[in-house]
Amino acid sequence: MNENDMVxxxxxxxxxxxxxxxxxxxxxxxxxxxxxxxxxxxxxxGSRDKSPGILxxxxxxxxxxxxxxxxxRNYGQHSAVLAGFAExxxxxxxxxxxxxxxxxxxxxxxxxxxxxxxxxxxxxxxxRNDSMFRKIASLIINLSVRKVTGVIMHDYGCMLRxxxxxxxxxxxxCNERSTFIPVLANIFAASPTEVEVSHSRRLxxxxxxxxxxxxxxxxxxxxxxxTFPLRLLTIFGGMISFCGITFGIxxxxxxIIHGAHWAVEGVFTxxxxxxxFIGAQxxxxxxxxxxxxRIYHDVRARxxxxxxxxxxxxxxx
Ligand code: UDP
Ligand code: MG
Numbered sequence: 001m002n003e004n005d006m007v008x009x010x011x012x013x014x015x016x017x018x019x020x021x022x023x024x025x026x027x028x029x030x031x032x033x034x035x036x037x038x039x040x041x042x043x044x045x046g047s048r049d050k051s052p053g054i055l056x057x058x059x060x061x062x063x064x065x066x067x068x069x070x071x072x073r074n075y076g077q078h079s080a081v082l083a084g085f086a087e088x089x090x091x092x093x094x095x096x097x098x099x100x101x102x103x104x105x106x107x108x109x110x111x112x113x114x115x116x117x118x119x120x121x122x123x124x125x126x127x128r129n130d131s132m133f134r135k136i137a138s139l140i141i142n143l144s145v146r147k148v149t150g151v152i153m154h155d156y157g158c159m160l161r162x163x164x165x166x167x168x169x170x171x172x173x174c175n176e177r178s179t180f181i182p183v184l185a186n187i188f189a190a191s192p193t194e195v196e197v198s199h200s201r202r203l204x205x206x207x208x209x210x211x212x213x214x215x216x217x218x219x220x221x222x223x224x225x226x227t228f229p230l231r232l233l234t235i236f237g238g239m240i241s242f243c244g245i246t247f248g249i250x251x252x253x254x255x256i257i258h259g260a261h262w263a264v265e266g267v268f269t270x271x272x273x274x275x276x277f278i279g280a281q282x283x284x285x286x287x288x289x290x291x292x293x294r295i296y297h298d299v300r301a302r303x304x305x306x307x308x309x310x311x312x313x314x315x316x317x
Contacts, residue, residue, distance in 0.1 A: 006037040007111055008090030009104075012080035013055065014045040016098040018204040020054045027096070027104040028065065034108045041067045042098075043084040046074035077208070078179050081159070085168045094162045095181070100203040101129070102160035109195055110162035120189035121162040122182065124155045125199035134207060137214045145183060145221060156182045156221075160197055166306065176300040180221045188306055227296065230289030237282020244275025 009027060013020070024040075031038040042059075044052045052070050059066040069087050071080060081095055092114050094107055102123070113121040130138070138157045145156050163171075163185055170188040171181065186192055209217070222229065251268050260266075 005091035005115075006039065006089065007031065007034065007092045007094060007107075008084075008088035009038065009040045009094045009096060009107065010043065010081055010084030010088055011040065011096050011098050012043050012045050012077050012084065013047060013051050013098045014074060014077070014080070014208055015047045015049045015051060016205060017047075017050040017054060019098055019100050020051060020058075022203065023098055023100055023104065024058045024066070026100070027107070028062070030104040030107050031065075034111060037090075038065065039067055039088070039090060040065060041069065041084045041087050043080040043087075044068065044070040045077070045080040046071050076213075077159075078181050081181055082172065082179065085172055088168065091165050092162060093165065093168050095159050097159050099205065099207075101199055101201070102158065102197055103200065106160060106195075106197040107162075109197070110160070113193060113195055114162050114164060118191050118193045119164040119167050120185050120192040122155065122192065122194045123158045123160045123197040124194055125158050126196050127199065129199050129201045131207070133211075134209070137209075137211075141214075141218055141221060144218070145225070154194065156180075158197070158199075161185070170303060170306045173303045173306075174300070176224065176302070180217070180224055183221060183225060187302075223296075227289070227293030230293045231286065233282055233289050234286025237279050237284070237286055239279070240282060241276055241279025244272055244277075244279055247275060248272035 009031065011023070011027070016023075027040050031040065042055045044055060052068075055066075055068045055070075059068045067087065069083055071083060075083075084095070085093065092111055094110055096102060096104060096107070102125070106123070110121045110123065138155075142154065142156055159182075161182060167185055167188050171179075171184050174184060248269070251272055254262055255269075
């Protein structure tokens with residue numbers, strides 16, 4: 001691992017005009033401080049304010065340090081970061097938010113961790129400076145990811161992260177449309193780690209995530225990780241069927257002991273039969289879901305494996 005590996009910093013920008021000047025300055029000085037080669041790639045995610053103009057000017061002033069990619073419309077943070085990944089030329093790739101909640105001064109810390117030999121470096125925000133609503137939303141997201149993936153990282157929401165090039169390439173090979181980058185990265189990571197980073201209030205402007213966007217993100221995350229919700233249908237159906245059958249047997253026994261009058265002339269029996277059928281329907285839906293889940297997996301066509309390095313010569317070359 002070379003100390004001079006180039007570092008690419010990828011920053012998605014959506015209507016951040018008031019933060020950009022400071023962001024650019026602080027990023028430049030943090031990256032120059034590291035010594036090696038670096039580039040900062042800003043991806044403008046269809047901003048409707050002065051952001052693209054400010055970015056263009058900055059890139060004109062520092063053409064070999066600052067690169068800009070302007071998307072034609074707003075595609076969302078993760079798509080913007082992916083666009084930045086595709087542009088990045090560095091061996092180490094760092095992502096960062098544009099709102100200065102995570103100080104660019106932490107970049108060297110992450111890069112150092114990568115150089116120690118980790119391929120994914122996440123970060124935990126301490127202390128976290130966000131609105132109560134945003135904190136609760138994150139808590140739910142983190143808890144559910146941990147549930148489905150096992151605890152690998154504590155904070156999936158924090159986008160101040162660093163990756164080795166091969167991880168980023170693996171992510172870029174995923175064809176799926178709903179991506180949650182930190183989770184995808186962990187799928188491919190061999191030795192992920194975390195560092196603590198400080199977190200401040202948004203410098204200015206408002207969080208670009210409203211309730212609806214967060215709910216969407218949560219669904220992206222859940223469906224990208226697991227088809228377990230589909231299986232719930234089968235389990236649920238099985239339980240209802242089981243109750244129906246037990247109820248039916250119970251009724252039959254009681255009917256034999258107490259006579260037709262006790263069973264309200266067959267009404268209970270009807271219910272028992274109904275339960276069995278409802279349950280069977282759920283099981284059927286669950287099975288359909290299992291197939292759907294498999295189709296979904298195949299359509300996503302995630303790479304099944306990823307070769308990190310090759311040694312030796314191919315015959316004929
Ligand atoms: N962002 C983006 N496109 C969007 C929403 C957000 O590129 O549609 C960028 C935004 O400019 C910022 C980062 O993603 O750099 C994180 O957004 P924000 O700070 O609003 O999210 P939060 O801190 O609340 O998670
Ligand atoms: Mg933010």
